[in-house]
Amino acid sequence: MKSDIEALYAKGKRLTPDAYELAEGAEISPSVLERLGQSESPIISREDIERLLVAEEKIPVQAVVARAEAFKPAAKEYSPNFRILQRSGGAGRSACKGNIEDFVAHFRNRFERIADVLKMRASEHPIVSTAKLKDMDGAKARIVAMVREKRITKKGNLLLVVEDEEGEAKVVITRGTEGFRASQRLLLDDVVAFDGRLSQELFIADSITWPDIALARQQKRTEEDIAIAYLSDLHFGSKKFLEREFSRFVSWLNGAEGNEGLASKIKYIIIAGDVVDGIGIYPEQEKELAVKDIYKQYELFDAAMEGIPDYITVMVAPGNHDAVRRAEPQPCIPEEMMKSRVVRLENPSSVLIEGIRHLVYHGTSLDSIISGISGLSYSKPEEAMAELLKRRHLSPIYGNNLIVPQPLDAMVIDEEPDIVHMGHVHKNGYMHYRGSLLVNSGTFQDRTDFQIKNGHVPTPGVVPVLETKTGRLSQISFIGGE
Ligand SMILES: [Fe+2]
Known part of the structure; x- marks a missing residue:
């Protein structure tokens, strides 16, 4: 038994079980101890101790607030x-139980909504799905996809596996390019657009576009x-x-x-x-x-x-x-x-x-x-x-x-x-x-x-x-x- 609890027992006080638990774990200062010892009731509850601890920390139960008389807000x-x-x-929305289907639907929703933002953006090249890339005959294209895997190849280039609603693609971003620098910020699950062309099953991307928010908007003001x-x-x-x-x-x-x-x-x-x-x-x-x-x-x-x-x-x-x-x-x-x-x-x-x-x-x-x-x-x-x-x-x-x-x-x-x-x-x-x-x-x-x-x-x-x-x-x- 802690010495402070012992001291209370010596004064004929008894602690309720939860008060005992609190007193064992908390640091009780001599002044709180003294006041507990002086309390009228022989039984000390957890609330009794808490009240004194709160007072000790000088936390206001009623905030002390000054008011200026002449203040006209x-x-x-x-x-x-x-x-x-x-x-x-x-x-109220508890239909989702957190099973695999819920996660698949959740990520699809996330992909679709962010991809929509990207698809609205002006693009120099046609936006195609990963499945349609092979029909482009090596011409430049833009794909909008979610990053699933990310690693650096032996040559130091970045190799990504990305996916969209129709399939997946391997994206390579060559070391030293501007796209490579931008790719340093790429995280798994990021939904971005890649511009590039297909070459032997690999989509060689030279730039990345983030969904981001619009550049110049006027800051809203009020009357x-x-x-x-x-x-x-x-x-x-x-x-x-x-x-x-x-x-x-x-x-x-x-x-x-x-x-x-x-x-x-x-x-x-x-x-x-x-x-x-x-x-x-x-x-x-x-x-x-x-x-x-x-x-x-x-x-x-x-x-x-x-x-x-x-x-x-x-x-x-x-x-x-x-x-x-x-x-x-x-x-x-x-x-x-x-x-x-x-x-x-x-x-x-x-x-x-x-x-x-x-x-x-x-x-x-x-x-x-x-x-x-x-x-x-x-x-x-x-x-x-x-x-x-x-x-x-x-x-x-x-x-x-x-x-x-x-x-x-x-x-x-x-x-x-x-x-x-x-x-x-x-x-x-x-x-x-x-x-x-x-x-x-x-x-x-x-x-x-x-x-x-x-x-x-x-x-x-x-x-x-x-x-x-x-x-x-x-x-x-x-x-x-x-
Ligand atoms: Fe926090």
């Missing part, structure tokens, strides 16, 4: 105008002078959750932290997942948790939401730490978990906000993209985000990321988004990529031991804010200060 004058464009990962704040990876319940900094963000929304002009324009807050730290997400997570009950973690979030002015629409999508299935697409966080009056989104979601098309995705697949493509790093998440757009798919590497093989692949990017909002890597990052603005909204969790071990340097407490009338993006830091 401009955004209050407008009514919200948004529409969720597609719902796909909802719990109304309002603003959208982007958040992600709050991790309520973690010992590293930056409670004071988050409270400062909420106070800022209430006009009490300076820069009131911008604060007063905030009409929407979008949260791209990892609202809470969750439980059992990785081995020994218990040690990192200030609150070990997932319901209570959401209660803390709900309490913090109380401080957000009610003319602001808050939208929340889940991430890999939230209380929904891990496999994507993820359904909305259920009301019995997160009780606050927010707009619940699936992960991923497409939302039209004031006419601006938002693609909101937690970004779990960024891990596999960063490790799968050389030159990418956690310090520039926006570049990894661009790789997803290039492929018109949010989770191109199958296997690293759990998926639900629904007949309609929800991770395909059908429509070109104006704003792409992700999180997950805890590092703010921005980029104008072709016609889209990419935003990675960082985190409100301080650097974790895992991040120290892996050399990741997060950027906590920094909130990107977009003014929709001018298209100006600002970063507001809530780190430091009073």
